[in-house]
Amino acid sequence: MLPKLCHDWAMGTFFEPHRYDLHTHSTISDGTTSPSEIVQEAARIGLAGISLTDHDTTDGWAEAREASAAAQIEFLPGIEITTTHEMRSIHLLAYGPNEAYEPLQDKLDYLRGARKKRAAEMIQRLRKDFHLNWDDLIVQADINRVQSLGRPHLADALVRGGFFRDRSHAFEDALSPSGPYYVPTATLSTVEAITLVRAAGGFPVLAHPAAFRMRRPVAVEAIEDLATVGLGGVEIYHPENRDDWITPIKERAEALGLVVTGSSDFHGEGKPNRLGEYTTPEEVFTDIRGRVATPN
Ligand code: AMP
Numbered sequence: 278m279l280p281k282l283c284h285d286w287a288m289g290t291f292f293e294p295h296r297y298d299l300h301t302h303s304t305i306s307d308g309t310t311s312p313s314e315i316v317q318e319a320a321r322i323g324l325a326g327i328s329l330t331d332h333d334t335t336d337g338w339a340e341a342r343e344a345s346a347a348a349q350i351e352f353l354p355g356i357e358i359t360t361t362h363e364m365r366s367i368h369l370l371a372y373g374p375n376e377a378y379e380p381l382q383d384k385l386d387y388l389r390g391a392r393k394k395r396a397a398e399m400i401q402r403l404r405k406d407f408h409l410n411w412d413d414l415i416v417q418a419d420i421n422r423v424q425s426l427g428r429p430h431l432a433d434a435l436v437r438g439g440f441f442r443d444r445s446h447a448f449e450d451a452l453s454p455s456g457p458y459y460v461p462t463a464t465l466s467t468v469e470a471i472t473l474v475r476a477a478g479g480f481p482v483l484a485h486p487a488a489f490r491m492r493r494p495v496a497v498e499a500i501e502d503l504a505t506v507g508l509g510g511v512e513i514y515h516p517e518n519r520d521d522w523i524t525p526i527k528e529r530a531e532a533l534g535l536v537v538t539g540s541s542d543f544h545g546e547g548k549p550n551r552l553g554e555y556t557t558p559e560e561v562f563t564d565i566r567g568r569v570a571t572p573n
């Protein structure tokens with residue numbers, strides 16, 4: 278077993294201090310809690326800091342930053358960028374890029390636009406078998422804040438319609454990539470995204486490279502290739518990484534001198550992942566923060 282942070286939910290306290298959760302999603306993308314609620318929960322359970330990494334948007338940063346100052350925990354701005362490398366979906370975490378760097382914002386705009394179009398296309402397909410329309414997607418309480426639409430929003434609409442018990446059941450059934458309703462969303466190439474993040478002064482980290490939902494882990498050769506174009510780290514400790522798949526990746530990442538991170542990929546109530554379930558130690562956090570254009 279990979280080391281999991283020991284904590285006691287009943288007590289609400291961590292046994293290990295100075296830990297950071299560097300991968301979280303809010304209602305700005307497909308989480309169910311606001312940026313400030315994530316920060317407040319992080320402070321409550323004793324985390325030293327978090328990164329907010331909503332999909333393809335920097336919109337939640339300002340709120341999370343302000344809430345972190347109030348809660349007296351550290352904040353590192355982040356994004357999870359939708360990319361593809363050699364026909365394989367890759368999620369790229371980008372820490373601390375300059376938010377004002379227009380080439381990056383232009384690409385994020387493009388990705389969010391593509392997500393909206395794709396959600397509309399999936400609704401068209403789902404309508405054949407489920408009573409669902411665009412408005413069902415928009416009734417969610419915080420929907421006006423959503424910048425980045427994804428399958429979780431379709432899942433929530435299906436749950437509200439009474440078709441599935443929860444998000445996870447909708448994902449396994451109607452929203453599965455192998456099902457008839459699935460439409461892929463447009464992506465950036467991973468190499469292009471890494472280059473862009475570096476140009477923006479950010480630090481790119483490969484998210485969950487051994488997630489069990491994938492048919493196979495990201496190949497170690499691909500990680501080597503991405504390291505040569507500027508990949509800075511790999512998210513080794515993640516609730517969805519399979520132990521047997523992640524072990525060779527961890528060895529190679531360390532041999533390549535890449536930074537190793539751990540995070541929960543918290544999505545509020547939308548996913549079983551719990552905030553602080555996996556974490557990154559202070560020295561790694563400080564290392565990443567020291568290498569970026571926007572460290573807080
Ligand atoms: P999409 O990027 O739109 O294809 O949707 C995939 C995203 O849904 C990933 O970022 C997942 O982390 C997220 N997600 C949220 N809740 C769930 C869930 N219950 N099961 C699977 N994926 C989920």
Ligand code: ZN
Nearest residue numbers: 302307332544
């Ligand atoms: Zn997500």
Ligand code: FE
Nearest residue numbers: 357368484485
């Ligand atoms: Fe992801």
Ligand code: FE
Nearest residue numbers: 300302357542
């Ligand atoms: Fe994520």
